[in-house]
Amino acid sequence: MGDVLLAIEDVHKSFGPVQALRGARLELRKGEIHALAGENGAGKSTLMHVIDGILQPDSGEIRLDGRKVRISSPHEAHRLGIGFVHQEIALCPEISVAENMYMSETNSSPAWFMRYADLNRRAAAVLGELGDIDPAAKAGSLSISQQQIVEIAKALTLDCRILILDEPTAALTEAEAKILFRIMHRLAEKGIAIIYISHRMAEIFAHCDRITVMRDGCHVRTADIAEITQEEVINCMVGRVLSNLYPAKQTEDERSARVILSVRGLCEGRRIFNVGFDLFEGEILGLAGLIGAGRSEIVRGICQLEGRATGEVALCGRRLDLRDYRDSIREGIVYLSEDRKSDGLFLDMSIAANVSALDINLISNGMGLIERRRELARARELGQRLQLRASSVEAPVSSLSGGNQQKVALAKMLSVDPRVIFLDEPTRGVDVGAKAEIHRQLRALAREGVGIVVISSELPELIGISDRVLVVREGRIAGEVRGADMTEERIMHLASIDIGPATARA
Amino acid sequence: MLATQEQQPGTSSAIRRPGWFDTMIRARETGLILIIMTLFCGMSLISPYFLTVENIRAMAMAFAVEGILVVGMTILLISGGIDLSVGSVTALAMVTGGWLFLNGIDPWAAAAMAIGLTMLIGMAMGFLTTVVGLHHFIVSLAVMVIARGVCLLATGGRPLGLYSLPPEFKFIGQGTIRNIPLVIIIFVVVVVAFDLMLRRTTIFRKVFYTGSNPKAAAFSGIRVGRVIFATTTLCSTLCGVAGVIYMARFGSAQPSFGVGMELNVIAAAVIGGASLSGGSGTILGAILGAVLLSMVSSSLALLNVSVYWQDIIRGSILLAAVLFDHYLVRRRR
Structure with a gap:
């Protein structure tokens, strides 16, 4: 393990009466991938903002290479070689990838004119290591995962030694996340220290070298990944014992043959092709698939929220004629959006x-x-x-x-006493405690007879809560897995490699 | 394998209900009333003419009709729109009503047609913003200029004298009931009715949802386009109503009436707590904003301050209100 690059000692920070940090500590070594874990509100973001110069600590010490530093602004952080990839992608969609990457340079460059050829060449050199992205393409034309990679490339152009990644996989599918992890390992080998913030235990344990857990603004524990278990980490985070992550599944006796929702021949333009499935009473049905496979489109199509989907939808054997989402709500079929801030909630109300x-x-x-x-x-x-x-x-x-x-x-969904709920990424960006609570509620609802369909890009979660998983690939149902067959490997295979014999069933 | 979770002490999920006193203290309206009362008391001490029935009535008349526009604008702002054409459309309603009357049409029918025209203008703007998808700002800017042009074209730029209006019609703008001007009664009825509707009815709740987050509103099964179409139409129609009242009050139709009025109206709504990004605002607050602006104007006039100072001071009040909001919202987040 390398030398200590960054040391944060006993940092305090208050916002009015709220103490966001109360003795935060972090030690980062050269070339390591260091996970930072904690529930939402534990102070991770505040600590990262202190490192990035957005916030100034009230007290405490930050040492870089053993020398005490004061990081007064993000600009100063860049100068010291600290790069921050924020959770939300913040690229300008109308300008090229290369221009996005070198945006901060235009601040400091004395040149009057942009030298596009030069810019594209330099951008290509940085991007070359990361993935196949055209530096001249408009940022808005890229997929979310490619945009995420551009964000990382942007941080790398600053010649950084410390790279902070705040939930970089939140918007990525497993396959895309794998590419990201490969990139992270390559950067670490070059000696860059990476602070990796995530709620996903599986990822942390597969890819990180060490972990620091925070709770209520305090440092709780730092350990080598090999010396700590997932349960221990979660217990450190929540300060209480979560005896198990997921609620009990449907038992064999509880399995019902009554179909709540039946979908046949659902088609929509070039996004959904002849999708059909049954949702049984009391079960939680998972929908897996890569981003862009059409999972959200399928459920939005069923409740006529977007586009003009055609096909048969029957609720408890009664065929429905839904013309818009209002009809769907009236029938008790509701949809929980994947992006609660942009289209799920009225934040100021x-x-x-x-x-x-x-x-x-x-x-x-x-x-x-x-x-x-x-x-x-x-x-x-x-x-x-x-x-x-x-x-x-x-x-x-x-x-x-x-x-x-x-x-x-x-x-909001429950207020209309729904018959069927579609949940699109119901626990994205939600802390461990609330996540378990939401899982438990979903199971309780299923027991009461509400039909539940869950979409999640986090496979362990999907496997943990679902009784059955349908895998979507390119707008079609690529297969179904249940029981012991529900493994990440099996689902990934169906989602990304080829369409197996299971297609015949669907 | 149930996820058993130890209940943490002190984190009971029981949800408290704040007292009415708490709510009142925090309301925007309370602050505005305090400022208005302070100004009122101060002016009463300084100027002997301030606390006279005539002066108070003059001040009330000054903002009563404009207050009807403030109501329409506030609702439109809450739904996420804006209308720069209110001044011109009010003038257009006056000129249309006056012109039709002078051409031999019954004054009541002329008034109804003028209001109908403004409704059509509102519907056209609603169509352009919701169906076509143009921005409210641009559409209403264009309508503001066009409506003013039509006014000037139809009158040759000269006011239309409407001395021959029947007294029953003039009564709308000039009459009194038990010594209270009818204009003020109309104003109070409109304000109270819309304030209650905005707070209490399901239809207006949809206006708040739409303005707060149009996408989430659409994802809640609300037909966002229709809501904005309706608020745009309502705002213009209320301009028509105001135009007709002005016509009856002045006994003339002035083609250049209401230039710059849109800014005053928007300022009043914003001072009263409406947000230009939609989703918040109350009628009561907006009217208090209008009262404050009007009172400042008349106070300055009584104190013999140059009229040129008035705009500077009103602009500063607007800026102060917005700054106040900005820091209040920031602190909350």
């Missing part, structure tokens, strides 16, 4: 208003007037059921943590 958004007639007195008391009571009741942590249901959703925001999104 109250929790109660969010919960009643799907069907405000439920809280009206029949004359078009809202019954406020009923609205608040409904929100409070659902909030309690989902163990929502909020000061009041009249507080804006933006004041909640990621996990609690997701609970509000879930409460």
